[in-house]
Amino acid sequence: MTPFPGSEELPLVDRTVLQALEEQLGQPDMARNFAKDYSALWGQRERRLVDSLEREDQAAALDAAISLKVSSAMVGGLRLACLAQILETAVRHGDLRRGASALALISIHGPATVNELQHQYLRQGR
Numbered sequence: 325m326t327p328f329p330g331s332e333e334l335p336l337v338d339r340t341v342l343q344a345l346e347e348q349l350g351q352p353d354m355a356r357n358f359a360k361d362y363s364a365l366w367g368q369r370e371r372r373l374v375d376s377l378e379r380e381d382q383a384a385a386l387d388a389a390i391s392l393k394v395s396s397a398m399v400g401g402l403r404l405a406c407l408a409q410i411l412e413t414a415v416r417h418g419d420l421r422r423g424a425s426a427l428a429l430i431s432i433h434g435p436a437t438v439n440e441l442q443h444q445y446l447r448q449g450r
Contacts, residue, residue, distance in 0.1 A: 334403040336433065336440040341400030359446055362399045363438045369395075370434055373411070373427060377420075385415045385423075392430070401437040404430065 346355040369392050376384035393408035407430050414423035 332403070334406055336401065336403055336437045337444060338400040338402050339445065341397070341402070342445055345398065345400075356446060359399050359441050362395055362401075363441050363446070366434055366438045370431060373430065377415075377423060377427060380420075382415055382418070386412060389415055396437070399441060401441075404433050404437045407433060 342355060342359065345358070346352040349355055369388065372388040373385065373392065376388050389408050389412040393405050393412060396402075396405040396408060407426055411423055411426035411430065414420075414426055
């Protein structure tokens with residue numbers, strides 16, 4: 325059982341969020357490019373989180389967690405957005421143990437989210 329009940333029940337990628345983004349932008353290619361950029365930047369986002377937490381730089385960790393939360397929500401990465409919210413809350417409260425647990429799950433679900441985006445959304449546009 326995860327230390328964050330309910331997060332594992334959320335989808336890695338909710339396609340309806342991506343479809344809504346396509347409609348809001350009025351151009352499916354823009355939504356796809358955003359999803360491609362999100363995927364390409366995953367490693368940098370994760371490294372930024374890890375580095376800021378290792379340095380115990382609360383401001384940088386908060387910024388990285390919020391950025392991950394917002395961008396994940398925009399591409400429909402609901403599970404990752406939830407975990408980033410948990411990390412954000414832990415950082416705000418100085419709870420390093422809970423933050424480390426959230427980061428461990430983010431490191432698992434981040435690549436899985438990117439994989440899901442690439443295989444279930446981005447490849448369909450070809």
